[in-house]
Amino acid sequence: MKATLNDKVIADSADAIEAGGYRYFPAQAVRREWLEKAAQTDDDLACPHGVQFYDVVIDGVRHARNAWQYEKPLPKMQQTAERFGFWKDVKVG
Numbered sequence: 001m002k003a004t005l006n007d008k009v010i011a012d013s014a015d016a017i018e019a020g021g022y023r024y025f026p027a028q029a030v031r032r033e034w035l036e037k038a039a040q041t042d043d044d045l046a047c048p049h050g051v052q053f054y055d056v057v058i059d060g061v062r063h064a065r066n067a068w069q070y071e072k073p074l075p076k077m078q079q080t081a082e083r084f085g086f087w088k089d090v091k092v093g
Contacts, residue, residue, distance in 0.1 A: 001013060001014065001016035001023060001025070001092065001093070002092070002093065003023075003025060003030075003086045003090050003091070003092045004090065004091050005056055005058060005063060005066070005089055005090050005091070006058065006061075008034075008058050008059075009031070010030060010031050010034060010056060010058075010067075010086065010090060011025040011029050011030040011031065011084065011086070012025075012029055013025050013026055013029035015029070016029075016092075017079055017080070017083070019077060019079055019080050020077065022085045022086075022087065022092075023085065023086075023092045024079075024080045024083035024084065024085050025083055025084050025085075025086075026082065026083055027069075027082050027083060027084060030067075030084050034056055034057055034058050035054040035055070035056060035057075035067055035084075036054060036055045036057055036062075037052060037053075037054055037055075038052075038053040038054055038055050038064065038065050040052070040053075047070075048074055049070040049071075049072060049073045049074055049077055049080075050070060050071035050072035050073070051068055051069070051070055051071070052068065052069050052070075052071055053065040053067070053068045054066070054067040054068065054069070054084075055067075056086075056089070056090065063088065063089045063090070065088070066086060066087060066088045066089055066090050067084050067085065067086050067090070068084065068085050069082075069083065069084050069085070
């Protein structure tokens with residue numbers, strides 16, 4: 001399973017899991033040098049899982065809030081701990 005943006009591979013792992021309709025990649029499979037923490041919104045702060053969104057920045061182009069990680073997932077999402085999800089401009093497949 002890969003997460004790509006403009007033909008650049010952000011994450012690649014056979015250990016991607018599905019939860020809540022999204023695929024989550026292990027942190028060690030993600031090109032974290034392309035991720036920059038996004039400022040947290042009130043909705044982010046209200047998330048019971050402790051969500052942190054990231055901008056994906058490749059070749060100087062910023063794709064705001066295209067990745068996220070749950071920092072304190074509740075039991076129903078515990079399988080996503082230490083994993084990243086992607087959406088918006090990022091293609092997962």
